[in-house]
Amino acid sequence: MINKFKDYSIHTFTSPEESGLVNTQIIETKNNLIVIDAQFLLPDASKAREYIDNLNKPIERLIISHNHPDHWFGSELFKDTKIYALKEVKDEIEQLGDTIINNYQFFNHSGPLVPLMKTVPTHILEEGNLTIDGVEMVVKKVVGTEGETISMLEIPRDNVLIAQDVVYSGCHIFLAQNEKDRANWIKTLEELKDNNYKLVLGGHGTPANNEVFSEVIQYIKDVDDCLKNLNSKNETNKEKAQEYKEYMLGKYPNHKAASLIDITLSYLFPENK
Template sequence: MKGKVTVISKGPVTVHSYQAPADGLEVTTQLIETPKRIIAIDGQYKLEYADEVVAYAKGLGKPIDRLIISHAHPDHFLGAARFGAPIFALRETRAAIAAMADLKDPSGREVRIDDVLPTETVILGTDLVDGIPLSFEHLHGGEIADSLIIALPEHRILIAQVVSNRVHLWVADRDFAGWKANIERLVNRRYETILPGHGEPTDRTVWRELYDYLDVAGDFAGYDGATYKAKMIERFPGWTGVEIIDIANALHPAP
């Protein structure tokens, strides 16, 4: 396996957090294992790594009940069809994906949008899965206009795929106020384990680190892309995922 899996067990629930290598932007897929099934969160960027996740999930001996797409960035859904399960998302996320043309994964393999388009709508609020409460909440702004977070409140686990753990953030929309508002919305809740969309599982310290990162990113946001990249690497030398900055710079070149 080229990716790595961190396993977090809390009573009847086990979460398997798969993190792709650097050429997959260290994006994560979370596998929530309940007594009878597996619920997958996000479908990977590189199809090779989606296949790794699916093979790992099959090894658990339980069916993949559904795949939930947290938001409409391709690194979180290009491998969705590989899971062979119903695809769920927010209505807004489905619309954003539907508006895209066909894409390619980092290795150049073609992905038809129709193949990864969510067909089911996530119902916000709390749902019981095998008797275990899962909470679904809509976030607005920050990394992207619409995103979904999933919590296991009884186990104090938060799955926030728009959060990164010491992996450079996607700030192409320059919505620093939205980012901070979402952090402030979550920071006082009682979650002990935070499962991010990029990087390893972490804890509540991630909120302070993200807030500090956004302060610095906001200060340098007016620079050209190359200067912004250099300054962020200098200020956060231990952070990985510089490729995320490169992709943002390529999509939004300096005038």
């Protein structure tokens, strides 16, 4: 998917549904490429890199939006580039990266899908104005929503927001956050909604417009209701997980990437409890 503007384009490279419709965004300016997020599974990262290399322009930088593995595991395919992240995100990957990678090694049983070693961002991304190749952007930091700290990139002149995982569009949402972060996430989305963006690019799913904020808010509220109901029941985690899945699939029959519900449930209702 490509969205074109006067002197730049934004390419959205999306992974297959099985790996969660993860988006790598590529801002193509006259002379450069700015890449946002590096994919989860190495084969997807490799395809993203191939797509990027076919654009035949130098990668000015890769930006890692947050510390969730579906956005930085593929960084090892970008070791030849400068890798930027907010200080918090860089620190989190530095400190937690090995543990996260170890937790996912079972993915490698039938072939190399996830990295064996972490690739830590090399540079710190500062909040505020960022102009690259004549395109004026603003780096925004969001705290306590889908992830602990997430960077977004706004292009004010065209009302564009590259929101990454603050927004999901047309697919299920990873929602293992605590009640406080869920409430703060809704508040953040309410505020973003007032900006009337023309194009909103999320970390998973399809490119969207300003309506996506209300859609995500509703999804989080539905999860809140579902969890409130489940927490009042005396059931095993396995039963609760099944009910959550049935409830959300029933509410959102057209949403893609049900695998994102399974990941959510592995955090919310671990099977051994």
